[in-house]
Amino acid sequence: MAEYSLSNRKVLVSNKEMTFSERLYLPAIMKGMGVTLKHFFGKKVTYIHGKDLRNYSSTYRGLHVLKRDDEGRERCVACGLCAVACPAEAITMVAAERLPGEEHLYREEKYAAIYEINMLRCIFCGLCEQACPKEAIYLTDRLVDVELTRKDFIYGKEDLVEKMDNRIDISNRQHH
Amino acid sequence: MKVTIDGHTIDVEAGTTILQAARQIGGDLVPPAMCYHSKVDNTGGKCRVCMVKVTAGSEKDPRPMPKLVPSCVTTVQDGMVIENITNPQVLEARKNVVELLLINHPLDCPVCDQAGECKLQDLSYEHGIVDSELVEDKRVFDMVDIGDKIKLHMNRCILCYRCVYLADQLTPERVHGVMFRGDKAEISTYINKAIDNEMSGNVIDVCPVGALTDKTFRFKSRVWFLKPMNAERNCDKCCGKSTVWMFGDEIYRVTSRHTQYGEVEEFICNTCRYDKKSTSDWTITGPRDFGQASVINQNNYVQELKKVVIKADKRLL
Numbered sequence: 004m005a006e007y008s009l010s011n012r013k014v015l016v017s018n019k020e021m022t023f024s025e026r027l028y029l030p031a032i033m034k035g036m037g038v039t040l041k042h043f044f045g046k047k048v049t050y051i052h053g054k055d056l057r058n059y060s061s062t063y064r065g066l067h068v069l070k071r072d073d074e075g076r077e078r079c080v081a082c083g084l085c086a087v088a089c090p091a092e093a094i095t096m097v098a099a100e101r102l103p104g105e106e107h108l109y110r111e112e113k114y115a116a117i118y119e120i121n122m123l124r125c126i127f128c129g130l131c132e133q134a135c136p137k138e139a140i141y142l143t144d145r146l147v148d149v150e151l152t153r154k155d156f157i158y159g160k161e162d163l164v165e166k167m168d169n170r171i172d173i174s175n176r177q178h179h
Numbered sequence: 180m181k182v183t184i185d186g187h188t189i190d191v192e193a194g195t196t197i198l199q200a201a202r203q204i205g206g207d208l209v210p211p212a213m214c215y216h217s218k219v220d221n222t223g224g225k226c227r228v229c230m231v232k233v234t235a236g237s238e239k240d241p242r243p244m245p246k247l248v249p250s251c252v253t254t255v256q257d258g259m260v261i262e263n264i265t266n267p268q269v270l271e272a273r274k275n276v277v278e279l280l281l282i283n284h285p286l287d288c289p290v291c292d293q294a295g296e297c298k299l300q301d302l303s304y305e306h307g308i309v310d311s312e313l314v315e316d317k318r319v320f321d322m323v324d325i326g327d328k329i330k331l332h333m334n335r336c337i338l339c340y341r342c343v344y345l346a347d348q349l350t351p352e353r354v355h356g357v358m359f360r361g362d363k364a365e366i367s368t369y370i371n372k373a374i375d376n377e378m379s380g381n382v383i384d385v386c387p388v389g390a391l392t393d394k395t396f397r398f399k400s401r402v403w404f405l406k407p408m409n410a411e412r413n414c415d416k417c418c419g420k421s422t423v424w425m426f427g428d429e430i431y432r433v434t435s436r437h438t439q440y441g442e443v444e445e446f447i448c449n450t451c452r453y454d455k456k457s458t459s460d461w462t463i464t465g466p467r468d469f470g471q472a473s474v475i476n477q478n479n480y481v482q483e484l485k486k487v488v489i490k491a492d493k494r495l496l
Contacts, residue, residue: 082289083401087477098398112322113290113398136289 053146061175064127064142067120068171069164072110077164078139081115085131085140093124094131110137118163122147122156141173180257184208184231185265197250197261198229202440208263209440211273213280213298213387214339215251216442221344223251226337227276228302232269235260247272274306281308283317283362284388285334293389295402295474298441299337320365325355326375328394328453329383333365336390342366342382349378349446366390377416380452384435384443395453396424396432403477405431407469410461417448422467430456439470 024030050057059065070078081098099116101109108114131140150156165171180191184201185208191200199217201209210231215223229251233244238258247269250261263269281303288294320333338357343366346355358367383391405424410433412419422437423430433452436444455461469475 080289081398082294083404084289087401087403087474098400100398111287111290 053149059144063144063176064129066122066143066145066147067125067131067158067163068141068143068145068173069118069160070139070141070171070173071165071167074107075167076106076108076110077114078110078137079115079118080111080113080137080139081118082136084134084136088130088134089125090128090130091124091126093121093126095119095121115160118160120158120163122158123153141171142176143171143173144176145171180255180259182255182257182259182261184261185263191255193254195255196223197231197233197248197253197255197259198223200255201250201261201263210250210263211298211302212251212440213302213337214341216341216345216385218443218446219341219345219385220348222339222341224249226280226339228273228280230269230272230276232262232266233259234262270306274308277302277306278308278311280337281311282313283334284337285317287335291332291335291389292392292397292402293335293386296437296441297389298387318362323367324394325391326379328380328449330392330394330397331366332390332392334390335388336366337388338364338366339387341385341387342391345382345385346376346379349381350376355382377448377450378446380449381435381443381446383452384437384446387441393432393434393452395456399431400424400426403474405475407467407475409436409464409467411464412451412455412461414448414451417451418445419447419451420445421447421451421461423461423463425458428458430458430461432456436467 072078081096083096083098086092086094086096095117096115096119097117098113101112101114127142129142132142147156147158180193180195181188182191182197182200183189184197184204187204187208189200189204191203195203198210198212198215210229212223212229213226215226215229227249229249230247231250232247233253235241236244236259237256241258250263277299280299284299286303288297288300291297294300317334323331323333325331340357343356347353356367357364359365380393383393386392402424405426407422407424410421410423412421421433421435424432424434433447433455435447435452438444
């Protein structure tokens with residue numbers, strides 16, 4: 004067979020005998036350990052979930068928020084389109100009718116009395132956000148907390164609806 | 180009488196309307212109808228979405244009709260040739276009619292209980308109407324309770340008159356009608372008089388939009404989360420044949436059975452509709468079938484399952 008290489012990456016394998024130091028094995032081990040030890044003193048590449056802040060992409064899809072409008076009224080009308088769009092069936096809701104005197108709490112005559120997202124089922128695909136006709140649900144760059152029991156991952160309205168003194172900015176994600 | 184609709188020829192009896200003839204053929208060429216209801220007398224000719232082009236009036240006089248005609252109130256003549264979906268003029272006119280119907284409609288589908296089974300929603304979706312040229316404010320009414328079981332949401336009404344004619348048909352004296360004229364017209368009971376007829380709940384079913392809704396089902400669920408089942412019971416007031424809308428083992432609401440054109444098959448009484456919401460009241464005979472495109476079939480087991488055959492070498496799998 005001719006000694007040609009189309010890719011120029013062809014290497015001939017030789018069957019040469021190992022030298023004495025190579026056969027000792029220890030120098031190669033020390034060299035390998037040295038490589039490992041070197042990384043102990045370098046920059047850490049691991050992020051601790053929920054503790055360290057890493058740089059998220061501006062389109063990152065994390066924990067949902069149920070937005071309020073400028074006057075602080077809940078936007079969600081429990082139309083159920085997020086639930087029907089959800090491929091993981093993570094969203095459930097129960098609607099209720101707004102009573103007279105509650106106009107400052109809910110924007111329209113119908114609102115979600117119960118709105119739950121099971122964060123263990125959720126795959127953070129963002130289809131709920133796309134389906135929402137009322138611009139009520141958005142995914143944010145926040146993370147879902149670590150919990151000890153499964154039922155703690157079912158987020159209700161108290162976790163999802165934004166607080167008036169702690170509004171969640173979703174504009175960054177929307178500009179992309 | 181021989182009529183040809185979009186190239187399909189059919190023999191129909193004299194006195195048949197174009198819409199009925201089209202329904203006898205079936206399929207895509209059936210014009211939509213918002214106001215016409217075959218079980219309610221005198222309906223039709225109001226909404227104008229069923230307009231079609233008559234390209235040949237009859238065999239004797241084959242001249243085309245100069246304007247589009249409403250198919251629900253135009254009777255056929257021998258040798259009539261009609262174009263519906265094959266005529267771009269009809270489709271354009273229909274699109275404009277739907278836009279006009281939406282002039283005062285609030286498009287509050289996310290809130291409305293009719294969403295998912297609303298004819299106006301289907302029409303506006305089919306005709307791709309996104310923006311309206313209307314610059315004026317839409318008319319706004321307060322919600323009214325007609326009796327303790329029916330909610331009238333006048334904002335959503337398209338003034339099809341179906342409910343008015345149905346009330347005329349069911350009651351000996353007129354209890355409910357359209358007050359005022361033109362832009363001010365509104366459905367009303369005569370000075371807030373409640374409709375207390377035993378069959379009055381059927382106005383909910385004949386309403387093509389969400390103007391008349393069932394208060395016992397108000398905001399309970401969305402129709403696409405429920406499983407519609409055919410159910411029967413022995414009722415001394417009505418036929419006792421209904422569709423029950425179930426969530427798990429619970430009956431959320433009871434409606435009459437609707438045909439594929441959204442018309443009521445047989446009217447049911449208020450006792451069946453409002454008071455019999457336990458599974459022990461009904462004999463459930465099977466799932467109610469809805470058209471493939473209906474959102475009601477979302478996640479529903481009556482949807483036909485398609486078997487996928489992978490064309491690959493058997494040894495590979």
